[in-house]
């Protein structure tokens with residue numbers, strides 16, 4: 405495997421991670437560029453089980469716009485993204501909504517919420 409470069413999405417710092425195969429590591433991968441261990445775990449998980457913060461839109465009622473931008477509060481496994489987007493498409497929020505308001509609690513039981521990305 406060639407080295408893989410990923411941006412850590414665990415916190416807003418956004419460290420650039422360089423991930424290489426390394427059989428001397430218990431995980432089989434060596435991660436550089438991380439400022440903390442959470443970044444190392446994120447980098448390894450991104451190779452073994454890719455996932456990402458999901459963004460999208462839900463329907464908005466009584467607002468100045470017809471759709472409300474939303475995002476997940478944590479990462480969603482790649483194989484669950486399509487299912488989550490279907491739920492986004494069938495969800496309706498009612499204005500007024502503050503930024504950060506939980507729109508969908510614990511989506512698919514993944515332990516992450518879907519929140520409003522802006523006020524509306």
Ligand code: SF4
Pocket residue numbers: 412413414415416417418419437438439440441442443444
């Ligand atoms: S490696 Fe640590 S400091 Fe850097 S973005 Fe990830 S969580 Fe934040």
